[in-house]
Amino acid sequence: MDNPKQQGSSAQRDIELIVPGMGSDHCAGIISKTIGRLDGIDSVQTNIARHRVSVRSLSSGPDTQALKQAVEGAGYDVTSARELGARTVKVTVPGMGSDHCAGIIKNTLARHSGVRSTSANIANHSVTVVLGKDGPNDKALKKLIEGAGYDVAAIAEEGASDQDDGAASEETYLKSAWRRLWIAAVPTTLIMLLMVPHMFWQPIPGYLAIVALLAFPAVFLYGGAATHKAAWRSLKNGTFNMDVLISMGSLPPFLIGLVGFVYPMTSFIEMAATIMTFHLVGRFLEAKAKGKASEAIRRLLTLGAKTAHVERDGEEVEIPVKALVAGDIMLVRPGDKVPTDGEVVEGESHLDESIATGESVPVYKSVGDKVIGATINKEGRLRVKATRVGGDTFLAQVVKLIDEAQGSRVPIQEFADRMTGRFVPLVLIIALGSLVTWLLAADSLRPVLEWGAGFLPWVDPAAATPVLAILAAVAVLVIACPCALGLATPTALMVGSGIGAERGILIRSGEAIQTFKDIKVMVLDKTGTITRGEPKLTDVVTAAGIEETDLLQLAATVEHASEHPIARAIVEGARERDIKPAEVTDFRSTGARGVSGKVDGKTVLIGNRRLLEEEGVSGLEALDEVLHDLESQGRTAVIVARDSQACGIVAVADTLKEESVAAIRAMHDEGLHVVMITGDNERAANAVAWEVGIDEVRAGVLPEGKVDAIRELQKKYGNHVAMVGDGINDAPALKQANVGIAIGAGADVAIEAADVTLVRGELSGVVDAMVLSRANFRKIVQNLLWASGYNIAVIPVAAVGLLHPMIGVVAMTASSLSVIGNSMLLRRRYDRER
Secondary structure, eight states: OOOOOOOOOOEEEEEEETTTTOSSSHHHHHHHHHHTTTTEEEEEETTTTTEEEEEEOOOOOOHHHHHHHHHHOOOOSSEEETTOOOOOEEOOOOOOOOHHHHHHHHHHHHTTTTTEEEEETTTTTEEEEEEEEEOOOHOOOOHHHHHHOOOOOOEEEOOHHHHHHHHHHHHHHHHHHHHHHHHHHHHHHHHHHHHHHHTTTTOOOTHHHHHHHHHHHHHSHHHHHHHHHHHHHHHHTTOOOOOHHHHHHHHHHHHGHHHHHTOOOOOOOOHHHHHHHHHHHHHHHHHHHHHTTTHHHHHHHHHHOEEEEEETTTTEEEGGGOOOOOEEEEEEEETOOOSSSSSEEOEEEEOHHHHHOOOOOOEEEOOOEOOTTTOOEEEOOOOEOOOOOOOSSSSHHHHHHHHHHSSSTTTTTTHHHHHHHHHHHHHHHHHOOOOHHHHHHHHHHHHHHHHHHHOOOOOOTOOOHHHHHHHHHHHHHHHHHHHHHHHHHHHHHHHHHHHHHTEEEOOOOOHHHHHHHHHHHHOOSSSTTEEEEEEEEEEEEEEOOOOOOHHHHHHHHHHTTTTHHHHHHHHHHHHHHTTTOOOEEEEEEEESSSEEEEETTTEEEEEEEHHHHHTBBBBBBEEEEEHHOOOOOOOOEEEEEEETTEEEEEEEEEEEOOOOOHHEEEEEEEEOEEEOOOOOOOOHHHHHHHHEEEEEEEOOOOHHHHHHHHHHHHHTTTTTTEEEEEEEHHHHHHHHHEEEEEHHHHHHHHHHOOOOEEETTOTTTHHHHHHHHHHHHHHHHHHHHHHHHHHHHHHHHHTTTOOHHHHHHHHHHOOOOOOHHHHHTTTHHHHHHO
16 A cells, blocks of 8 residues: 655665564555654555565655554554665674773764664674665775774674565464464363353352453453553554454453442453454464465465575585575586576476476476576486576566565455445444443333344343443444455455466456456467567478478578578478588678578578579579468568579478467457557568457557557557567557556566566466456455445344344454455366366
8 A cells, every 4th residue: 555755856765564463454554554644654565465564765764663663553563674675784893892882883883874773782792783775885884893993803694584584473473373362262261161050050159250360361461462452552543453342342341340249240251251262263263364375475485495506616516595696507406496597508408397387397498598496407407507596586576476466456445445444433433322322222222132032042131221231332342343354355366366376377466357357358469479489490392303301401501500590490490300401611691681602512592582583593483472372471481592593492480379379269258359469561460360360450560559559449448458468569568558468488577567477478378367367356346245244234233232242253253264265265266267
């Protein structure tokens, strides 16, 4: 959620907080508003799935400690707060022997704008320094301290990884929830075991005192203390989180129950303990269920290799993956994970790329091929040059895209945001109104209880008016907790993004999920999207008396000396047919027109018809019809001649991807109008369009023209246009489209511009992405309808006294869990709709 403030041009810094208790959109909204009130805040982004809050502020804005205090003031514990891009170093200063010395060093460092904080440990003569992105490097840091008159013995970097912080915080939160649950559950179970015989068979002497002592740890100590603390901080901060309702639903019953020591009345202490215990059960089950829902993302975070074998100074050494630098030569043996993204420089093998693409069949890799970090080498030994490390790797980008998806907003979510923002204060008003109404007009409401008593065993129309008033008010408080409404969207996004990641579909925008279902037009780029994007040998046509093998060997022998893409396609095509080039001499290139050379003492000329005609080659007329047919199909054809006699034609073309025809047929089955926009000439574009079944073709379109074409289609079809592309020239059009889809094998800038990325680079993934988005949106709508409908229907029931608070807290917990469970059924719906 963004909270823009008016800013100047000052430098910015990014700070990340981990807030384990931020479990729904309601919580996220409170935190965002709390931080947004601070001066110097540029934006706030929340990610409920990973319990992260990302804050961008001016350098003069609040630091990590101030942000931590603000969030804790709103009622939420912060387990980690750190500046992104910052690093923590430990500087050993042997001469720092007193507080005076430490003060001099700290004051010296504080004058540097890039130093965020310092702390000194005189006992071990060290200073811990937190440096921002603009902080001094080790050499400059050493110079600063030495300039203050103290020698520096060593500088060492500290700190854990982002992934480790998140995993540890989530695990700690789950363990803490489990401990709180048991501390409340054990005494509450004993209370229930005593309450039944006391109420129905034999009164127990000292029952009230026993129950009060048992309930105290559940309601007040470790069991419920965190809930009351968070509620108090929230109220003091002027916000209303969900803990407020639970706290007010458990504290008053306990305190009112103590009146029984001085005045005979019904005890509510059992209810207070039960409400708190069921609340803690719900918190634990929610944390557990959400952990399962985000399991796919956690698996991604732990898939990478931990160490790498690299060549350093002519020797093989093992180093941590985080120590890799671009250009390192990595040695990857059979069974090893590729440490980071790179390019094969020696060897060949098959790699299991299922973690990246979802495709289980290993992919062949040889010299020059790109490899992805964390993929598994199946058999051969490879030498791989590292090309991307750290946050630039494919795996890191995938995690980033998923984070963006889980933290993004779906337009329909605005309804839930408006409701939850006003919900808690409204519930407090309804609960107070219910209490007052019962106290003043109990006789008018008792007929409702008499009617309900016929089928609801917990309803007692004969109970005293104060008892009925307290029961109704507390029931409203505990039943109305809007947890389910807050969980409706993020849990569905969490599960959907995990399913997509497993299948090579990365949906980074919540808005795209809602928009995708209404798409009417699918715009496709040609090169690299429908076609492979590289020429391939397609036709070998011989003149009379010439063998196909001989013709192709002549062409490959001469073209082997050329670096032209057409030449490479011919040589590769010959290699696939087990035809090896012979020796060529006197090789000569005539620019874009053709090449020539001597093979076995005979002159071989390869080029277009005009070149061969100028060189006096005979027999061209017999090949004219074939040449025209090939060119009309959009293929690039060259004529091969030997000793001035035409021998035949060799043609290459940018061939279709294997799945293109089936993919476009599937788009038609979904009712889409398919348009191809390409910069290629009209003849080549129409040839491809006819072959795959494109509905509409726009050829010869420049990059800026693609944006205009998208706008024109949006005007015609009512802003229901999606586009698929893979190149740098597609990026502006992908941004302009209502949903931009990037082929994952394409340029990074296209992927950054897109709402959806297809990692496999296959067009068939478009329909899969559409089906996933549609199923994901339906789950969001189901969750919102259930959660809002539940609260709207049940609050009036509680207000008139027909719902016991203990039943209410169970129902509230069940409602939240049902939303999570329904989200986890998304996998089944997606598989069925595919």
